Amino acid sequence: MSFADWKIKTGGAQTPAHGDSRLVLSITRMTIHNGPGMRTLILFKGCPLHCIWCSTPESQKTKPELGVYPMKCIRCGDCIPVCPTKAISLPDGKLTVNRSLCNVCGKCVDVCNAKALEIMGHRMTITQLVTEVKKDEIVYKYSHGGVTISGGEPLFDTEFALNLLKAFKAEGINTGVDTCGEVPWKGLEPTLLYVDFFLWDIKHMDPEQHKKLTGVSNKLILSNAKAVAARNVPLYIRIPLIPGYNDSEENIRATCEFSRGLASVVQVDIMPLHHLGKARYDSLDRMYPIAGLALYSDEAILGIKHIVESYGLKCVIQA
Template identity: 40%
Template sequence: MISATTVNIQKFSVHDGPGIRTTVFLKGCPLECWWCHNPESQNLNPEIFYFEERCTKCGKCIKRCEGKALEFKDNYLTMNKGKCNLCEKCADFCPNNAREYVGRNFTVKELMKEIIKDEAFYEESNGGVTFSGGEPLIHVDFLKKVLEGCKIRGIHTVVDTCGYAAWESFEKILGKVDLFLYDLKIMNNEKHKKYVGVENKLILENLKRLSARSCNIFIRMPIIAGINDDDAHITEAICYLSNLNIIQVNLLPYHKMGMDKYKRLNMEYKLLGIEKPSEDRMTEIAEKFRKAGMKVKIGG
């Protein structure tokens, strides 16, 4: 039976495609973007969030841990990930909800049951379901089955992808996706490897192929000061996109809303000191895309 692990199923979402949507965040991603605001979606496996501010250091989680993975060091609760068997008992028995299990496995049937709960809202708002992540194409066979279920019921479908997947994976879902939200992060390949963790050649090739298939595509471009907000990068992105069939470009200003999650997962946040780009700069960048004849939106 095909299944996949989700991070979250967000109801009444209005930023991941048209209308009121259910956004399914699937776990696992081939990228490691420095600005990722969902670091809990990077690892394929379930994980544990630790909310230090809630912890009273009562020690109940240590006593319940089957793998003996927890201990206090310098008055801070630490976890040996190699010993953790994800028994969930540290979360189940914490009286202050300081530990939270992240990652739930769904079969196709179970996920479809969640999706159809809000069909009335999709119909009234011309909304639907968005599959995000992480990277949904990591779970392409599962994704294909759920997309087929949505199409049978007439539910509008969106796939939010980083583009870093074998073209064969895209081919499996073509015709079942009404709209692709496609990330375009950095045009320079060396900078892309540094800040994203992989080369961008496959991402750019897949985007060209989707465009050639006349797929509906919204480009999502994060704007991060000092990394990809310079005029040279914006000009290169515009030149590249000008030759493709793109409906809209969404410019996403960098934000710090996911920063606390890194501490909860004992991960390093690498963009300390970077601030949100100014409204004036975002407007300037948007205007460059408009002058090139593209429909552009800040945010979304």
């Protein structure tokens, strides 16, 4: 069964939690920006950080959420009678959901042929995830790819992550972990045996600024990065570039200085601001905190790339 089929089969129903399952936001096949080769990318729900520039706000909470897309609504009204809590209305023809009434049961999603409603977060077991990922084994073989787990924070539930990574490894699948690094070492350390590489975010080198922008200090993130490097697990450092927030030359240089001190660093990915996540904030009725922030010029991005390279680090601009 594909992930799309799985979503249809489970509808919005929140199947009960088990120790070997976690809420999945999406599974995307044949991605090329999430580590070497072609990779299946799994996004999990739940994150310890709340970055003000987060482009996947639906990944932050640990519960399923209802995404609402009024622009897709054809105003058929089919969703209104099926809603058990009377949360849906069409005032002036505009699809409106009263979130204080909605219990995210998903009954409205099941009847909406226009896909104007969506449950974000479907519980999947390790067995189901491995089955899904194995479908592209041939692609991994010929592209030297594999699976990358991301989110949200893929290590948010370290016991689940450890068992999932073990299961992938048992099938001979190359494993990447895209992490914010805010994970207790006690939970992170056992996973290292089953991780081929990390994509490791460094969002700001100043602990106070980091806390202001993400909700947590960077102390654990940086100490974990050093400890992982000491175990010689390959690290792809990722810097989200947000104009005026973390892109000062001083901060870029401090990040480069830190990165070149990590023995296992493979490259530094710079990830310039985009506004592709705005529609997702809208769908959750949340304010997009950095609306209106200007995008980078090509020259500005290249200037930052040159700074990174001046530290002897390979630098890749990621879309």
